[in-house]
Amino acid sequence: MVGTTTTRLLKSGIRHLIAVLRLYDPPTFRHSQRVAFLACSTGRWLGWDPGSLRLLAVAGLLHDVGKLAVDREILHKPGRLTGEEWQAIRRHPATGAQLVKRVTGSSRIAAWVRSHHERWDGAGYPDGLAGPAIPLGSRVLAVADAFDAMVVGRPYHRRRITVEAALEEIEHQAGRQFDPEVARAFIAMMNARAVLRTGPGGR
Numbered sequence: 261m262v263g264t265t266t267t268r269l270l271k272s273g274i275r276h277l278i279a280v281l282r283l284y285d286p287p288t289f290r291h292s293q294r295v296a297f298l299a300c301s302t303g304r305w306l307g308w309d310p311g312s313l314r315l316l317a318v319a320g321l322l323h324d325v326g327k328l329a330v331d332r333e334i335l336h337k338p339g340r341l342t343g344e345e346w347q348a349i350r351r352h353p354a355t356g357a358q359l360v361k362r363v364t365g366s367s368r369i370a371a372w373v374r375s376h377h378e379r380w381d382g383a384g385y386p387d388g389l390a391g392p393a394i395p396l397g398s399r400v401l402a403v404a405d406a407f408d409a410m411v412v413g414r415p416y417h418r419r420r421i422t423v424e425a426a427l428e429e430i431e432h433q434a435g436r437q438f439d440p441e442v443a444r445a446f447i448a449m450m451n452a453r454a455v456l457r458t459g460p461g462g463r
């Protein structure tokens with residue numbers, strides 16, 4: 261009985277946090293929905309179990325929730341950010357992880373959120389983790405996140421590019437920015453979806 265109540269409270273806490281993000285910054289909310297979908301599709305492709313996929317869905321929806329602590333004017337500033345503004349943006353994975361830990365109680369989801377801007381080559385943030393030291397869920401989120409940023413575009417990011425160009429960039433960054441195995445799975449999953457959409461050889 262207690263377990264059921266706790267689960268219900270947890271789910272309502274997660275839903276509320278997502279609702280706050282949706283009110284505060286609708287573009288980040290929509291981006292998070294797409295990242296959750298893409299990350300779960302990749303996880304399914306990699307053979308993840310249903311329980312882990314559910315956690316990955318929550319992590320995808322909440323991976324940028326730390327942006328609640330970043331000024332909306334910075335989030336939507338067109339053009340170059342100052343050093344201070346970048347610092348504010350770069351704090352969002354750690355802030356998000358703290359929030360997620362408090363609301364979900366899950367260290368696993370919190371770790372995935374904290375490390376979603378780490379890079380396979382160790383040049384990411386906030387901890388400069390490299391290779392397999394980066395939690396696998398974060399490596400999946402990183403590819404989904406970057407893909408969405410490339411095809412949809414962001415004010416402080418580069419301009420939007422086509423799906424094909426984004427997949428090429430992900431291939432190029434395999435072993436640099438991304439876990440090569442995850443990058444390959446993402447590309448294969450996306451190509452399979454394209455075949456399903458258009459039929460073999462179709463466009």
Ligand SMILES: [Fe+2]
Nearest residue numbers: 323324376377
């Ligand atoms: Fe992020």
